[in-house]
Every structure is written in C-alpha cells, then in structure tokens.
Amino acid sequence: MSVRVQIIFYSMYGHVWRLAEAVADGARQVPGAQVEVYQVQELVPDAVLEQAGAKAARAAFGHVPLAAVDHLAEADCLFIGSPTRFGNMAAQMRNFLDQTGGLWSRGALVGKVGSCFTSTASQHGGQETTLTSMHTTLLHHGMVVAGIPYSDARLSSNQAISGGTPYGASTITGSDGRMPSDNELGIASFQGQHVTALAAALVRGRTA
Numbered sequence: 366m367s368v369r370v371q372i373i374f375y376s377m378y379g380h381v382w383r384l385a386e387a388v389a390d391g392a393r394q395v396p397g398a399q400v401e402v403y404q405v406q407e408l409v410p411d412a413v414l415e416q417a418g419a420k421a422a423r424a425a426f427g428h429v430p431l432a433a434v435d436h437l438a439e440a441d442c443l444f445i446g447s448p449t450r451f452g453n454m455a456a457q458m459r460n461f462l463d464q465t466g467g468l469w470s471r472g473a474l475v476g477k478v479g480s481c482f483t484s485t486a487s488q489h490g491g492q493e494t495t496l497t498s499m500h501t502t503l504l505h506h507g508m509v510v511a512g513i514p515y516s517d518a519r520l521s522s523n524q525a526i527s528g529g530t531p532y533g534a535s536t537i538t539g540s541d542g543r544m545p546s547d548n549e550l551g552i553a554s555f556q557g558q559h560v561t562a563l564a565a566a567l568v569r570g571r572t573a
C-alpha cells in the first residue's frame with residue numbers, strides 16, 4: 366500500500382525550503398510513502414529579488430521542480446509551506462492556490478489530508494495566522510486538516526527560542542541570518558511523519 370505525498374512550498378530566503386525538506390524526511394519514514402517536493406512560481410521581478418538579497422539564497426533550491434496544479438489531485442496528502450507576509454501566506458502561494466478553482470469544482474481534493482508550515486522574521490510576527498490562513502483554503506477544498514500534537518515534546522520546549530506550533534511547523538529568521546534550529550527541524554520532521562501516517566491510515570481504510 367502506498368501513500369502519495371506532495372510537499373509544496375514558497376520560499377524567498379530558504380527557511381521554508383529547509384522546513385519542507387525536514388517535513389519530507391519525516392514523511393519518508395512512513396512505510397509506502399512516495400514523497401515529492403515542489404516549489405511554486407516566483408512572482409517577484411528579478412531586480413527586486415536582487416535588491417532584497419534573495420537571488421543567491423534562492424539558487425540553493427533552484428533545483429526543486431515547480432508544482433503543477435493538476436498534479437495535486439494525484440496526492441493523498443498535501444503539505445503547504447509559505448513564509449508570512451503581514452500575517453498571511455505569501456502572494457506566490459496564494460497565486461498557486463487560486464489556480465485550484467477547477468479542482469475545487471470537481472471536488473478533486475475532498476478527503477485528502479492537508480497540513481501547513483511557515484516562517485516569520487520575528488517571534489510574534491504572525492505564525493499562527495499565516496498557518497490558519499492556509500488551513501482556510503484547504504478546508505474549502507474539503508480536505509482533512511492536521512496539525513502537530515503536543516506528544517512531540519519539542520513543541521513545549523523553552524530551552525531556547527524556537528518556532529513550532531500545534532497548527533504546523535515554523536521557524537523564526539531573526540535579522541541575523543538565523544536558520545531553522547534542530548528543534549524546529551525536528552518538529553517539522555515529526556509533522557511530516559505524523560500527518561503522512563494519518564493519510565496512510567485513511568488510504569488503508571478506503572481500500573480495505
């Protein structure tokens with residue numbers, strides 16, 4: 366029995382990409398998981414990316430293929446990752462999701478499991494609102510939204526500054542080049558495994 370997983374992200378500086386790879390590592394631990402990682406189309410002009418210092422960072426994950434809207438229907442489990450933009454998902458992810466109207470009208474994503482992850486610059490910069498902004502779209506598609514249970518003790522750790530929420534994995538970039546910590550990557554990996562295992566159970570139930 367296989368469970369087909371697609372992890373779709375937008376990232377400008379690489380933080381959400383790193384979380385996506387950690388989610389993928391966790392998902393691959395589930396027997397039968399077929400895991401694919403995709404990024405969505407950039408919308409920001411090259412000159413603006415250059416000025417924002419993002420071009421070099423983006424080169425690190427330039428090899429990740431672009432997500433295709435029609436391909437989504439083939440998944441049993443979808444992970445959606447986006448950095449915050451003023452407490453919401455980034456326009457690049459909004460643009461991708463806004464192309465799924467045809468899938469919605471066919472009910473093509475109904476009953477699939479969905480889960481989200483994010484990144485903010487500051488500790489209280491809108492992680493939960495960004496995650497729930499993505500959940501709203503998944504719920505309109507009739508998807509089963511899953512988060513992260515507190516059985517992952519890393520969610521409750523106060524040993525160091527850390528992202529990680531019951532709504533989905535997260536990281537905090539700061540303004541000093543901080544990259545996702547081991548705690549944050551561990552939570553993202555846990556999310557990948559936990560949510561993929563839920564999707565696998567649903568697939569098994571439907572084929573039994």
Ligand SMILES: Cc1cc2nc3c(=O)[nH]c(=O)nc-3n(C[C@H](O)[C@H](O)[C@H](O)COP(=O)(O)O)c2cc1C
Nearest residue numbers: 376377378379380381448451452484485486487490
């Ligand atoms: C237009 C814009 C709006 C942003 N809004 C917020 C915000 O509301 N809160 C916050 O903490 N960070 C905010 N940020 C910072 C980004 O969320 C941060 O650069 C991102 O999480 C880094 O992830 P990435 O490396 O995957 O691109 C904003 C950045 C931009 C460009």
